[in-house]
Amino acid sequence: MTRIVGVEHESKWALDHAEAGADPLRWLDSPAVRENLTELTETVIATQSILYLDDAERSLTTDGHSLRIAANQGALAGIGWIGIKQTIDWEGRRDALEISERIDPGELTAVLTAGDVLPLRHLRNLGLVRGPLETVGITSQRRIKRFGTLAGGHPCVFSVDLVEFRRPDGEITPIGRYTCLEAEVNQSSLPCLEAFDEFCGAVDGWLGSPRESRTKAQLAVAAADAARLPR
Structure with missing residues (x-):
């Protein structure tokens, strides 16, 4: 598979970085x-x-969208994806269109220059970006995830994401951290979304905290901008 076009419905909750890293199963x-x-x-x-x-x-x-290049590490090293997540609606649950295409991470410059992969063509065709693209944020993410089945037989994936932000210039020292619990489904049928919303409502009640309203891209850009400020 070299291209994915689909939907994602997700909810996120910010967590304490140290607590979640020490015992992710508490949330999973x-x-x-x-x-x-x-x-x-x-x-x-x-x-x-x-x-x-x-x-x-x-x-x-x-506008709450994100364009990202994801490069796997470990056994899947060398496999990369360029993808757009276009937010359609976000009222507690983020409803988004996802378009991803597999690329060789070593050919990123050529891919961006050519601009013919579907995620980039989609952005340009809709006028969601203007002018040249540049790196605005970098993260390193360790995701601990589980899969399960919601009422009605609908697949659901949920995870604890441990994220470190880094400077766009390639400096490896972390400039910030963020951790969240994330749950998602990839189908839009009414029964699936009802079951997903019921699950997320139960998580709301158990955590006793509001859902996240910022994308990881927004957080990464904010961390990068803050790191540029004079001390």
Whole structure:
């Protein structure tokens, strides 16, 4: 598979970085999970480096969209994806269109110059970006995830994401950290979304905290901008 076009419905909750890193199963095996999901898998760990791209005006970031290059690490090293997540609606649950295409991370400059992969053509055709693209944020993410089945047989994936932000110039020292619990489904049928919303409502009640309203791209750009400020 070299191209994916689909939808993502997700909810996120910010977590304490130290607590989540020390015991991610506290959130991945919570009462809300056990009461709303069946066929739970063991945890799977994936690590990625992600570059967020935008134009000089930060058009995508401002509007809640994101264009990213994801490069896998470990056993999947050498496999990369360029993808757009276009937010359609966000009222607690983020509803988004996702378009991704597989690329060789070593050919990123050529891919961006040519501009003929579907995610880039989609952005240009809709006028979501203006002018040249540049790296506006970098993250390194360790994702600890599980899969389960919602009422009605709908697949759901949920994870604890441990994120470090880095400077766009390539400096490896982290400039910030962010951790969240994330849940998502990739189908838009009414029964699926009703079951997903019920699960997310249970997580709301268990955590007792509001859902995240910022994208990781927005957080990465904010961290990069803050790092540029004079001390």
